[in-house]
Amino acid sequence: MIDAPESIDGKDFGMPVSVRKLDQQDSLCEELLRERAAVLSRAGFAVEDALEKLLKIDQQIEEKIQSLRSQLNKGPGREDLHDQQTIFEEINVNIDQFNMACQKAEIQYYYLIVTREALGLRRHGTVQKIYQIPPKKKKIQAI
Numbered sequence: 001m002i003d004a005p006e007s008i009d010g011k012d013f014g015m016p017v018s019v020r021k022l023d024q025q026d027s028l029c030e031e032l033l034r035e036r037a038a039v040l041s042r043a044g045f046a047v048e049d050a051l052e053k054l055l056k057i058d059q060q061i062e063e064k065i066q067s068l069r070s071q072l073n074k075g076p077g078r079e080d081l082h083d084q085q086t087i088f089e090e091i092n093v094n095i096d097q098f099n100m101a102c103q104k105a106e107i108q109y110y111y112l113i114v115t116r117e118a119l120g121l122r123r124h125g126t127v128q129k130i131y132q133i134p135p136k137k138k139k140i141q142a143i
Contacts, residue, residue: 036119043112047131050105054134057098061137064091092139099136106133 068087109131113124 040115040119043115046108047112050108051131053101054098054105057094057101061091061094061098064094088140095137095139102133102136109133
């Protein structure tokens with residue numbers, strides 16, 4: 001009597017068909033769960049990246065405001081007025097960049113919420129606390 005091989009090319013012939021189908025189904029379910037987690041993490045990382053960019057731009061704005069304050073405290077002078085105007089313009093350019101980055105962060109946050117909804121996650125309170133998007137800034141006016 002010849003024994004039949006238990007598996008050929010990774011297929012288990014010694015197992016009943018229903019067990020093999022369950023193993024395949026379990027494998028597919030695990031793969032779907034991994035993919036869901038990967039999609040959700042990518043959406044979260046996109047929001048985090050957008051918020052980091054906002055933070056960097058905000059720091060640049062604050063540094064330039066400090067520079068402007070030191071110029072104003074130094075005293076009046078013709079060169080100082082030109083420097084002050086240049087700093088005002090730079091601050092406003094940075095504010096425009098901040099507002100554009102803020103809009104992008106809002107879009108990324110929206111995508112995260114839509115992704116969570118698509119995956120069946122309905123409560124977003126914690127997400128709102130973690131990923132708080134700052135309000136847009138208004139341009140400053142020269143003196």
